[in-house]
Structures are given as structure tokens and as C-alpha cells.
Amino acid sequence: MSPRRHRRAPGPERLDEARARHGVQSLESGPDGDWYVRGIAGGQAEKAYRCPGCDQEIGPGVAHVVAWPADGPVDERRHWHTPCWRARDRRGPRRTRRR
Structure with missing residues (x-):
């Protein structure tokens, strides 16, 4: 009779x-x-x-999307509500408020 060979299950992948x-x-x-x-x-x-x-606030604790142009610098990144990001082709950016 041949001996049983137990193969060790692969471990969890390292988290990046x-x-x-x-x-x-x-x-x-x-x-x-x-x-x-x-x-x-x-x-x-x-x-x-x-x-x-x-042009509404995304408050702390609210899930959202960050996007920036592929051919532009990371400094141009903007934070969008997820539904606003998905609808950007149907409507343009709103007028931004002055700070």
C-alpha cells in the first residue's frame, strides 16, 4: 500500500x-x-x-470616487459622488463656488 501524501493548501495571498x-x-x-x-x-x-x-459637498465617511485625467498630473484629481461620476457624460460640471 502506498503512503498517503497530504498536500498543504496554498496560504492566503499577501495583502498589498x-x-x-x-x-x-x-x-x-x-x-x-x-x-x-x-x-x-x-x-x-x-x-x-x-x-x-x-457642486454639493461630499462629507467625511461618504463613499465616493476620485478621478484624474490619464494624460494629466495627479494634482488634477477630483472627488466625485459615484452617481455624478457615472452621469458625467449626460451633464456637464456645475458652476463651482468661490472659496
């Missing part, structure tokens, strides 16, 4: 902490060009931002 902390970044193409997009979980959102799609 930087990726987990900053979300998964993807490249999206649309009629307004190519954009890098990153989803921000509500627990990661610590500051208030103004959405360029609706």
Missing part, C-alpha cells in the same frame, strides 16, 4: 497594504477622454470635498 489603503485604481475610457479612477470607501473618507458634478 498600499493598495488596500488607497483603493484599486483603474483606467476608464469615456467620451471625455481616459481617466484614472479610484473608489474610496466610506471608512477611508476623512475630509469633506466638493463634487464637480453637482
Whole structure:
């Protein structure tokens, strides 16, 4: 009789902490060009931002999207409500308020 060979199950993959902390970044193409997009979980959102799609505040703790042009610098990133980001091809950016 042959001996049984137990194979060790593969262990869990290592977590990429930087990726987990900053979300998964993807490249999206649309009629307004190519954009890098990153989803921000509500627990990661610590500051208030103004959405360029609706000109309303995105409060701390609210899940949203960060997007910036693929051919532009990261300094051009903007925080959007997720529905506003998805509807950007149907409506243009709202007038921004002066600070």
C-alpha cells in the first residue's frame, strides 16, 4: 500500500497594504477622454470635498470616487459622488463656488 501524501493548501495571498489603503485604481475610457479612477470607501473618507458634478459637498465617511485625467498630473484629481461620476457624460460640471 502506498503512503498517503497530504498536500498543504496554498496560504492566503499577501495583502498589498498600499493598495488596500488607497483603493484599486483603474483606467476608464469615456467620451471625455481616459481617466484614472479610484473608489474610496466610506471608512477611508476623512475630509469633506466638493463634487464637480453637482457642486454639493461630499462629507467625511461618504463613499465616493476620485478621478484624474490619464494624460494629466495627479494634482488634477477630483472627488466625485459615484452617481455624478457615472452621469458625467449626460451633464456637464456645475458652476463651482468661490472659496
